[in-house]
Amino acid sequence: MADQQSGSHALEASGKPSRRRACNECKQQKLRCSLTAADSQHSNVCSRCQRLELECKIESNFRRTRKRRRSHDLEIEVKELRRQLVAYETNTAIRVSPSSASPSNSAHSLHANLQATGVSARRASGSFSGRVGNRAPGLTTQPVIDLDQAPTAPLVVPPQARSLDDLELSALEIEELFATFFEHYHPFLPFLRPERSPHAYYELSELLFWSIISVASHRSQKPILLPRLASSVTDLLWSTLRSIPYTLQSVQSLIILCTWPFPTHSSTADPTYTLAGTMLQLAFQMGLHCASSAQEFTKVPVLLSSDDHGEWGATWQACNIVAHSVSIGCGLPAIAPLQECSLPSVHGAGATSRDLSLRLHLRIEQYRHRVSVALTPSSFHSGREPQFAEQERLSLYRLLQSVNGDLDREVSLASPSSITRIYLSAALLHLHSFYLLDDPSLSGYTDRIVTLYHTAYSFISRCIEADKRDGLFQHWPFFCYQAFVAASLTTLKILMSGRFDSTIDVSAGKSLLNSAILALRKMSIANNDLPARLGDVVGFLYSLPRYGPSGQPTHSLSLRVRNRSSMSIVYDSLWQWRRYFQMSQEVDTSGPDTVFTSEQFNLDLDQFGLGDGFTFDWPDGGLDLALYN
Template structure:
């Protein structure tokens, strides 16, 4: 027992001596014990290194991979891709400064936080995933429309920016399409002079070389938009269509998307490639993709963008403004596409959009883009309010809502009316027209209905005259987004309805007919490809005019709509449904109710006989000034199927108003 008690004491007495004898001696001979440091390559790879500090022999890994084995105590790991991007940026910036691509002096590379954020929104398949030269704080005069007086041509290039900024250093190709440096320069100049101000989200100092280095998709998107009316190569757009569309899908399939990719998607959604099939019109789909990609990058919340990234970061004022501009561009494009096809906005207003419309804060946009955003925001508000009212049966409430929206529109005009250019004037008129078409939905208040519809008629006349003046001065319809031309077509259809109704006694019918003819001329000018949708719209308008003139009963009735489910664009789709009923359907499937009936014969294959149909409508009266061939030979434009109207680039034909008794459902809905 005593031994068991004394043994711990003995151990305890020996323990201090062991500690004293083992620790002090090495400390006196070597005050600081050396620890092994991994070589550069092993530290970079986060691998264990067996290199000895007392020998020059490389470690096993470096010896095996034939790498230089060096030990650096101050070395810190870095991301190789980031380093490559930074070097590529610096090389591109130096090249730009040497070639005089728009910068007078080169500035230092931006800080780490900004560089990382830029890397989160770049094209993955390419090396240039860092900040591109146009992102650097290079002093370039801003291109803005707020200095131009109202009505002045807004597309003249800024005088303080060198015309050589769009010079290309080398030829580019996609598929079998090749472009020379001179053609690239021409197309970039066309884009920034004529198309850019419709959606001002791309830096006007962008050069072809820096654009291609940052994103080939954005480069080819700009080329495609400018090629719509490139007289030196009329067939260029059709040649680019397949290859650029493939590039779009290939780029979208690789995550994450970049802000350059989003910019390219928005351009193609506003100026899509010509198509004669509804199934291949990708505009509505693209604006949804742009919205989703922007939200994934946090562009809709630039003040807390780090919450959507993998690291903490903070945007500097320049990058913050770029994020707000791109998010606003998504809103404008989505509203332009959705309103023109009669759909509610896919991007409802949010806090950032509201702040961007207000002056004197960090979200405030340049006047050109801000005015555009304000107008599109009003269109979205009007359509959303009236879409909610559609579910209610109280008609008086609808009239009150329209009156309130008209008051809001008047406030908007007062807010920006004294500063706007012709582009904003046209967009304001389009917003007013869409709002006033809701008077067609009124049933039980004939006075208010007539007054509102006549207001819409006057707005349509003013819009057409303004577009005609813009066309003669700077080619408006040649460069405007497709959605704008949709609204212009709608104005012609509204005028046609009023002239051939009981309201004709309140208007000058001759003036309306001249405006109608003007739209047909404008649509021909807007045509970008032989027998495309715009030219076929001319055929539809001409034939519908003849139909309205041939039905004398309509002249004693108030103008009405059968399709009421397409919001502010219901008139457009109602007219297209009417054309379908009169010309696009076989006679044995639907009775013809015209006084002068149009007989459509069938050939042996069950398809309407084009020659018989063409002959049968030659007697229909046409408005003065319309070429006879438009009304008399509508199906000789490469349209083997007279039902082509279902497949043209209006994804808004459907759905049909289920409460309508005068229209039938499409054949594919039958079971």
């Protein structure tokens, strides 16, 4: 009643109706306000605000302010909903294939998940705003809270074409390449989740997506696909490494690119060892080595589900496997000590065959690391008496051989795959390769060299049999091919030295070397890459006569290169190979008997069992003498 009388009085005084105005509080609640333009000149409080003790004021830009506030609240809610969707995808691992999910079904599923997560999202948003509003007054320094780094990929990602620079792949090509990767490459190091769709991988990380595509393109029918990917993915890799902080997918990408690197023609141009070190540094910064305490390494709340813990654990195991196998294959020191205390247990309830394969591979790598630490030459140059050091070395051989027997029994009980058996055989070759660094006068030297020959022979035979059965050589990892090269050159050195003809089968050894050279060519991905060139090196050294022009043995078991661990035999053979070509180019200053020319080594290869299919590139044909320098 009072409001009506006040309005009528205003009408009588002015002779025309007063323009009504509403305060902010009444506008927001869409209620009738008793405040008018006339009243606002004398009284700035409406009856409702006065009764409820609210702040009564009128803002000309209230609508715009409210609209901006609503827009900001909506953005926060959308981000929270997206985070909830990613968490839901991680926990349920749902994959909707293109053939079984129509766009309408995908939209319905997305809408249902939005409804399911909307309430929790609003609660989370409200609780966060409450915490912000209740900060203690007077704080001048407040912590910088990083934004949530979780990807904003929706649960169901429709298949679509993807592009990188000027390269574009259709959805069908992407599906085929991913299927190739998980069928042929992933079994060598099974640490990823095959049930995740290719396009979900793209939303998680472009680098991881294109790394998988690159590996699957090694044997692509499109000859230009891999070279174009090599350039673009390498640029994407370095740009990603410049972006901090890093994600789990960044580490996984480096694992893939270190296991199946892009083809290169020289080890000096190969960044695999460097990338493996970067991979471990990223993993340490993320707290990947202690997933249960990952919160201590980030300012963003980290809540890992059981599936997340499994993925983190598998990635950390793969990091250690790749880092130490690459360092052994390159003949260089370990990038970081193998922290066995921080590694997941090899045995666990609910472990799948894929998990068991990865864990057995890790156990084998732990053993190889132990061998490297115990037998590295620097361990015996610390002021000990030579005789004492030799006896200690023999004791270590016996101890490590016993440990290898225990490991062999452990692997046998687990019903390993042929790939795991190859890894175990490579570990034994790693141990026995140190025999070449022994003093020939040491007790039992001849027996150990014969044992090394049989170990290398067995490793090559096992690999060739597995390739005939499963076609493994076309998808061979980097560290497997390095071990294969070491085994081939070890067999060659011992076979061609002539000292063991009475104890080994020479004809079978020559036939096996022929198969090994063909296998290296089969591992080759691109023209003149490292596997192809090393196959030519093995063939060239095999074509040399046992004795040179001066009557000296061509092949000697006394290594000139001795600081490359178990790979010293490889680098010593490459030193010998380069030396022949360098001598053929030198000016003859010591007489014709000491100068080697390309014509002198243009031998009839049939007499060495190589056949007509083997040719060698000479220096004038563009051969790079910087290989493995």
